[in-house]
Amino acid sequence: MRLLVIEDDPLIARSLEQALTPLGNTVDVFTHHAQAREALQSGQFDLVLLDLGLPDGNGLTLLAELRQRGDTTPVLILTARDGIDARVEGLDLGADDYLAKPFSLAELEARVRALLRRSQQRADNRLTFGPLAFDAASGVATLNETVLDLPRRELRLLESLLLHAGSITPRETLENRLFGFGDVGSNALEVYISRLRKRLDGSGLRIRTFRGMGYRLEEAAS
Amino acid sequence: MIQVEGSLKARLAVWLVVTVSALGVLLLVEAYFSSQRAAERAYDSQLEAAALTIAEAVQWEAGQPVVEIPSAALQILATRHQERVFYAVLDADGQAISGNLNMAIPREWQRQVTLQPTWFSETHRGTPWRLHGRELDSAGWETQDPVQIWVGHTMSGRDALAEALFEQAVTRFVIMVLVAGILMLLAMRVALAPMRRLRHQLRQRDADDMRPLDTRVPEEMREMAETLDSLFTRQRESRDALLRFTADASHQLKTPLAGLQATSELALQSEHPETWRQALADVHDSAGRTSRLAGQLLSLARLRHAEEEGTATRLDAVSLLRETAFDWAQRDAAQGHDIGLAALPESPQYICGEDWALRELLGNLIDNALRYTPPGSVITLGAVRHAQTLEWYIEDDGPGVSAEVMARLHRPFERGGRQDTEGSGLGLAIVDSIVRRHAARMQVESAEKGGLRVRLLFPCLTRHEEG
Amino acid sequence: MSIRRVVLAWLLGALAPSLAWADNPLIVEAALDREVAAPLLDAFEAAYPHIQLTFRDRSTLEVDARIADTNDPPDVVISSAMPWQMARVNEGYARRLDSSAAREWPAWAKWRNEVFGFTFEPIVMAYRLDLARHMLPPTTHADLHTLLTQQRGTLRDKVTTYSPVRSGIGYTLFQQDARYTTRFWDLVAAMGAADANLEANTRSMLEGLSEGRYWLGYNLLGSYAMHWAQSHPEVFVQVPQDYSLVMMRMAFIHRDAPHPAAARAFLDFLLGREGQRVIAGETPLFSVRSDVVGPYTAQRLRDQVGERLYPIPLNASLLAFVDPSRRAAFMDRWQREFRRLSHPAPAPSAAATEPRIDKRAQR
Structure with missing residues (x-):
């Protein structure tokens, strides 16, 4: 993947480059808007990490220009400003995610991965997370390239969790997906979750429960 | 925002004009009538003089009154304005002894004149006349009948005199208004001088000069000057507070930075990778804490900033709580704890x-709960609707605090009775500020499972307000 | 005919045919000898060819009566009977004249801008050459009195003056004389003693002088006398050297004038430079205006006679002269004085020589 980092602080820029390159990405770093604008016009990137406060202009202007050109490259905004207004304005202008400084590198990596995966999925219509994959077209789920033979509800549950992989899938979303809007018992969802957990046992993936909120498909190590 | 709304001079001028106009109308009406009266008096006395002159010429001859009209009487009657003149001398029966115009004197007037000399206004053949009649008790050898003498003239002289008098009055009035206007302008300049002085002094001031004003002002401006002074005082206090806060903040930030410096310095001097690793871990932790501290300081500054007030909107407390819980549950810091939502x-x-x-x-x-409870503790957030209030609560199953500490807990800069844990002590101060800003109440109590429960009670919007 | 007049006529004809100036009549009722005034009237007709002037020469009494004739009022009224003119104006028969000529007219010769004294006619004594052969002709009132007293026999029946009863002018002049000095009554008594003949107008007196019936005339209108003397060398005119009364002919526009525009034009002409120039140059009426040059001007008269000219004041005091009771008292006294020396016994009503005239005729 080819990543563009627009960040004027050299320490952060170097950290970003060092953190993202090992994930198999090519990272281009620019410290000024003017350079970045040129690079964006000439080259094709898979993700842009945009710092809003640059010495020669406001990052939001650059974002607006990008979207006006019809460029749909995912953009992750990085900023020290954590005001809700700046966040809303950025998202309104077409940013895909927003991360306030200071941030932990782990969180940044997770966000980047999610954004890349989302754009990848948009591209090939396949949901993947680690060894797990789901082809929406054929409705076939595979774990380590092995086809998982799953009942219909478990398959839908897996699809939903994969769709939100790395973040919490609210339990209401899952219930609606599995049972429609009908009234179901409070334990029904938990039953399917525990069945799916057993299938994923030992695969390096797990489903974590967030009490009262929902479930998250995550790598067992984290 | 300063909006210029007219000028004091214009206001004063409008008042002056209105007052002078009203007064002027009154004065001019009065002047009109008084000049009419003055002209009438002046000319009436000429009528009287003419009548007396004629009276002088009345004599009795053989029991009959005889009068040889004196030319002078007629000239007096005619006046400088060459009025048309009328005279008649009537005997006791009202018969004319002499006279020049066929102007009949009504009986009623003749009766009035027997009592006292009287003046009448009369229109004769389309021309207004002023008449005067007086009775003369004259004695002859045979008879003692009274004789009435009537004189009159047209009124152009009266009108001209009244007009001239009125014109004089108007001229005087206009001059008076002009002079008053000029004096008023001068007076305004003089009266507004202290204001100009004050303006000059304010303009001369340095931007950060917050000393009280040193100037002389009249009584009317005392309040304004005092208000300015108190504004300066508040600005001074606010600036001092800002300076204190900046000093505090910089001190607060310096402490962890000094730790960072020391740790990294020691690590650089060491040859052992194990020491490096330990130092790096310390540096990482400390940097996180410092970041958090900076964020909290910023929050505090924002909270204390007066201008941020008034941006309150109508919010759904349930979804806000849910979103915040989702946000925190996924953070790295929360991974060691069990954060959950109650129904x-x-x-x-x-x-x-x-x-x-x-x-x-x-x-x-949430951050506090994560910090002051051991890993693995259960933290639960919830919302409950009461009759008048909405309650947010957050409870944990950690060790809790003693009753004594509980009482002090809601005070700022208290660290729950512990000095061992990381944290600035600013968290609760921020919480306290926000609670007060929202007119909410905060209760800290022991949870059922032995941990701490913090309850926040917000006033609900009524259905009417919601609409 | 001057080019200017042709142009004016053409302009009037071209621009204002509807004005019908050509048919504009003007009726002037005047106590003024047509013969004397002829040059003035000719000049007016020449200046205003489109106005048809009707000039009626009448006695003062007739003129006065015509003023009050509401059925057929005249346009302009001219009379030398000053008190009666004044009385009519006071009654409101005059119309105000607002023109520059009227405004500039001297204040002592106008009243209310309604009536204007437009001539300046001295009152004179006239004598026949025969008088000078017998005695030194009188030059002052005192001279006359002395002469009448000392030469009573010679002058008996040879003296003439106005009848105050039959002539308004005469009455006015005597009234004015009496106002100046009580010695006037001595003069009246002296004239009575000399059996003075009382005439109704100046012309009769002048005719008597020319015919030789009279040697000496008192209180003649200077204008007529001077005009007469030019053609009758036997008559001499003497302006009194102590004081000389001056009579003004008074003109006004009638309130109900049927042709007010023409009347205004006429009066403006009378008062204007042109009319006054004609008066000064071609009539013996004497111009009032000081800016007019000619043989007959008030200014020239003053230069000759000095400051002893006493114009009869044109103001409200004149009204006293027409007061009936005052007039009656004056007449009574006149009769008494006139007879004092010839008929020493007082005769109170004494209408023998002078029939009392009823009140209407006095006007």
């Missing part, structure tokens, strides 16, 4: 507040 009200619950402040409030409480 929430199904419908939105609206309160009035500032979105960022309420997120900050919850964030600080």
